Amino acid sequence: VPELNPSIYQNGTKIYDEASKITTDEAQKRVYQDSVMTLFIKRGQLYDDETKWIENKAYYAYGYYKDVEEMLPNVVADFERAIELNGELSLAALYPAYFDAIRRNDGYNDAYTPEQVLEKYGEIQKLLAKAEADGKDVATAKSQMENLLVAMDLIDCDFIENTMGPKLAADPTNEALADQIFNYSVQYKCYSTNAFLQALEIKHAKEPSFSTSQVIAMRYMQEDNTAGAEEMWTQALKLAENDMQKADAQMELAKIYVKQGKKSAGRAAAKEVANLDPSRTSDIYSLIGGMYMNSFNDCKGGESRAKDYSIYIAAYNAYQKAGDSSGMANARARFPSKEELFTEGLQVGSTINTGCWIGETVTLATRD
Secondary structure (H helix, E strand, C coil): CCCCCCHHHHHHHHHHHHHHHHCCCHHHHHHHHHHHHHHHHHHHHHCCCHHHHHHHHHHHHHHHHCCCHHHHHHHHHHHHHHHHHHCCCCCCCHHHHHHHHHHHHHHHHCCCCHHHHHHHHHHHHHHHHHHHHCCCCCHHHHHHHHHHHHHHCCCCHHHHHHHHHHHHHHCCCCHHHHHHHHHHHHHCCCCCCHHHHHHHHHHHHHCCCHHHHHHHHHHHHHCCCHHHHHHHHHHHHHHCCCHHHHHHHHHHHHHHHHHHCCHHHHHHHHHHHHHHCHHHHHHHHHHHHHHHHCCHHHHCCCCCHHHHHHHHHHHHHHHHHHCCHHHHHHHHCCCCCHHHHHHCCCCCCCEEECCCCCCCEEECCCCC
């Protein structure tokens, strides 16, 4: 009486499953397990209610056949059928089982390309995100998924750069792929790849933040792209959430301006750092002192040695504010001599303006 009632199949699967757990005969165990699968198949032939039991079939199949090479494609197919019919798996814990079946199927049967595995992984991640949005606890499932992916040893920096990167370059509007590259790059610490930079640029364009601006700017500096770095740190300054972040951005801008030869802008940015974070005073004034020291050739007029060398006095003063004794000694060694001041009719203790972009009035002193 196979059509007597669906309960025959509901209870029958439970009975055969329990029987498989009780017997110690491995051959008989497999008979009982196969019978569970047969009941699901028979029920599917008689009743139009596959949505009600397909997830259970996948669950049982995984438990029974996860180590059986020839059965693994069916196990994966059952999970995918459940998702196809119901839009999701009802229990978050089933997603790691599904992905483990994929992993085992790939290991036993070489069933997928790495890209296909990652595509399936990405689809499961989306389903977990939906489950989380619906209020389900998916933390354990996510952790198990990550561990399984790592165990597959599919991804490294070369894979991200040479396999995933060209696909993103060919389709820069693929935000899902960009997110995937970004996440894998962070997970596997592949920060120096071009693929990571492109993914980060796409992520930043969509959701600009201080951190994304910061990382892109740092990469640009590694490539000696000071113009790009300046633009990104300027964005970072606008996106900063507190004074510490603003100070970081201003300090990096100061260094960039110095490298670009924009010395006045560099000094202004550096001094702004002091207003935002006084704890950086030493670094700020060491930077300014170095700027002054390196400006001699740009600023010397050749008419007054006292005036030309006065920039070293300005540098000394900056190093003094920084508490940089080595910088102070280096600057003092370049002060004008007593003879040079005497020749020009000047005295120690009098004042002079450095002129040039430095434009500071300093008190004359000598190196001897």
